[in-house]
Amino acid sequence: MAIRFQVTFDCADPDRLARFWAGALHYRLEEAPEGFESWNDYWRAAGLPEEELFDGYDSVVDPDGVGPRLWFQKVPEGKVAKNRLHLDLRANEDREAPAAVRRERVDAEVARLTALGATVANVLTVEGNDDFYGVTMLDPEENEFCVS
Incomplete structure (x- = not known):
């Protein structure tokens, strides 16, 4: 169990x-x-x-x-370094959808999370590989998380 x-x-x-x-x-x-x-x-x-x-x-x-x-x-101390653990939020579970559709879903989730107080830290792509697209974001206290 x-x-x-x-x-x-x-x-x-x-x-x-x-x-x-x-x-x-x-x-x-x-x-x-x-x-x-x-x-x-x-x-x-x-x-x-x-x-x-x-x-x-x-x-x-x-x-x-x-x-x-x-x-x-x-806790009294602030964040001083990159997280050793982070959450990956799945905005798109349909791997069969066209890359453009998957990217739109990720971008829509990024916009929603930005409206809640997150910020974009980095856009993750692999040149020549449309199958991979994700965004590293920061929550309101700058904890990293990813959206893909």
Whole structure:
């Protein structure tokens, strides 16, 4: 049996990243556990010190319960280097579609993600190979991810 897991992002603003990734992945913001009115109530009950609490969300979940939970952990230090792990978002699963159609789908997803707060870092192509096209993007805290 496979082990369930979550993907954790160290960040400065958990609520901002939770909202971005919920939109990017078509996930939903995760509500506080049953019996708690807010995540702060939950974290207080778990013994987290007041100075570590913040208003907002810090996790997102797949509404269908299939994909992993994403948790955004507030840390004091900023990002200093390239990610060692990144997410690849699949805008186009139909490998039989013409290259121009696949590129349009990727570009449409890039435009949607840009409207949510992402920025384009690099367009990935292979000269002479229309079958490969992707875009490296940065989330609002400059974590890299790819769209293909």
